[in-house]
Amino acid sequence: MTARSCILVTGGAGFIGTNFVLQWVERGGTIVNLDLETYAGNPENLVSLTGSPQHTLVHGDIADAALVSLLFREHRPQAIVHFAAETHVDRSIAEPDTFIRTNVCGTFTLLEQARQYWSSLREPERSTFRFLHVSTDEVYGSLSPDDPPFVEEQAFAPNSPYAASKAAADHLVRAWFHTYGLPTLTTNCSNNYGPFQFPEKLIPLMILNALAGTPLPIYGDGGNVRDWLFVSDHCAAIRTVLAKGQLGETYNIGGNSERTNLEIVRMICLILDELRPDPVGAHDRLITFVPDRPGHDRRYAMDARKIARLGWQPSVRFEDGLRSTVEWYLNHAPWVDRVRTGAYRDWIRQNYDERISR
Ligand code: NAD
Numbered sequence: 325m326t327a328r329s330c331i332l333v334t335g336g337a338g339f340i341g342t343n344f345v346l347q348w349v350e351r352g353g354t355i356v357n358l359d360l361e362t363y364a365g366n367p368e369n370l371v372s373l374t375g376s377p378q379h380t381l382v383h384g385d386i387a388d389a390a391l392v393s394l395l396f397r398e399h400r401p402q403a404i405v406h407f408a409a410e411t412h413v414d415r416s417i418a419e420p421d422t423f424i425r426t427n428v429c430g431t432f433t434l435l436e437q438a439r440q441y442w443s444s445l446r447e448p449e450r451s452t453f454r455f456l457h458v459s460t461d462e463v464y465g466s467l468s469p470d471d472p473p474f475v476e477e478q479a480f481a482p483n484s485p486y487a488a489s490k491a492a493a494d495h496l497v498r499a500w501f502h503t504y505g506l507p508t509l510t511t512n513c514s515n516n517y518g519p520f521q522f523p524e525k526l527i528p529l530m531i532l533n534a535l536a537g538t539p540l541p542i543y544g545d546g547g548n549v550r551d552w553l554f555v556s557d558h559c560a561a562i563r564t565v566l567a568k569g570q571l572g573e574t575y576n577i578g579g580n581s582e583r584t585n586l587e588i589v590r591m592i593c594l595i596l597d598e599l600r601p602d603p604v605g606a607h608d609r610l611i612t613f614v615p616d617r618p619g620h621d622r623r624y625a626m627d628a629r630k631i632a633r634l635g636w637q638p639s640v641r642f643e644d645g646l647r648s649t650v651e652w653y654l655n656h657a658p659w660v661d662r663v664r665t666g667a668y669r670d671w672i673r674q675n676y677d678e679r680i681s682r
């Protein structure tokens with residue numbers, strides 16, 4: 325597979341998908357991008373590709389077998405990179421249905437349609453075809469402070485409806501490799517941050533709340549730990565696995581950058597104190613401890629030595645990536661205004677009003 329190949333991407337109008345699509349096209353590749361444009365999918369992210377023969381955005385559902393089959397037959401992609409998912413843990417707790425439908429049934433549909441297409445290929449296309457499934461560290465469950473990081477052989481122990489739906493999808497991918505020989509690859513990555521992240525997730529939410537002078541809602545004691553990775557490093561890792569990964573294998577991806585939520589929010593406050601001082605006072609005055617997320621995983625950390633052997637490692641220091649992320653949100657106020665729709669505000673009210681007023 326070369327950077328110039330045509331690939332089918334799902335969920336390429338979301339946060340990581342957008343970054344991946346922009347980088348792939350910049351490197352000379354061609355993409356057919358299937359995205360349902362849910363609240364988290366934003367075609368505006370890809371406006372710089374308007375009219376480009378290297379990018380075709382198709383509005384549709386990964387669970388629509390007829391549509392997926394048509395895309396395979398029309399575009400004859402050399403690989404599928406599957407990002408599309410419902411991704412927010414808090415939403416999965418409030419309304420799990422769409423997580424099962426998209427993450428489990430949608431992945432099943434893609435696997436079946438990919439299998440039919442791949443079975444019809446002749447050499448050399450048959451041998452070079454790849455199905456790369458993008459997954460998460462959350463399938464492994466939660467670590468104690470002194471546990472070693474997650475390795476690929478770790479037993480799955482998903483704790484949220486989101487994590488369970490991703491774990492189910494990972495198992496389906498594994499089965500399609502073992503049973504049918506579909507040439508699959510799976511990546512399990514830690515928390516991403518960077519440009520285009522929808523502001524329901526920790527880092528953009530805290531940046532925007534701090535700018536607005538509204539509470540910074542920290543679940544529980546703020547001591548939960550995540551292993552943060554700048555999104556462009558995740559995209560590079562996916563390209564590495566696509567090019568060099570061994571069929572049927574899974575690869576852990578992490579930033580080797582564990583931080584507590586409280587540390588992160590304090591860092592954001594300090595960056596904003598410098599870049600956008602608030603005359604009322606330091607931004608950390610807004611930190612507000614609120615009731616915890618049910619079933620909140622305490623700690624994630626990834627052992628990424630297996631993918632390191634393929635030649636990948638993170639390149640962006642957390643301090644640098646966080647600062648450039650804050651700058652990106654400061655420089656993209658119109659984008660921020662447009663994504664904070666009525667539905668977004670409804671979600672913020674639903675998830676936080678009661679927590680903050682307690
Ligand atoms: P996101 O929520 O920002 O974007 C998801 C995209 O999928 C959106 O564009 C949405 O419109 C699309 N989508 C949802 N349902 C669909 C359907 N039925 N058919 C077609 N498109 C649909 O997600 P993200 O944060 O960019 O995550 C992308 C992938 O990476 C997910 O599979 C997620 O599990 C995985 N992942 C995310 C992180 C992270 O920190 N964000 C870390 C590890 C793995």
Ligand code: DAU
Nearest residue numbers: 411412413460461462514515524525526541542543548585
């Ligand atoms: O670990 C990878 C996962 O990272 C991905 O698979 C998910 O798709 C992605 O959403 C992310 O899940 P998290 O639950 O870790 O991310 P989130 O940004 O929602 O929360 C990060 C941490 O911050 C978590 O411990 C909960 C906490 N938090 C989050 C929000 C939104 C708060 O304390 N307050 C908040 O308001």
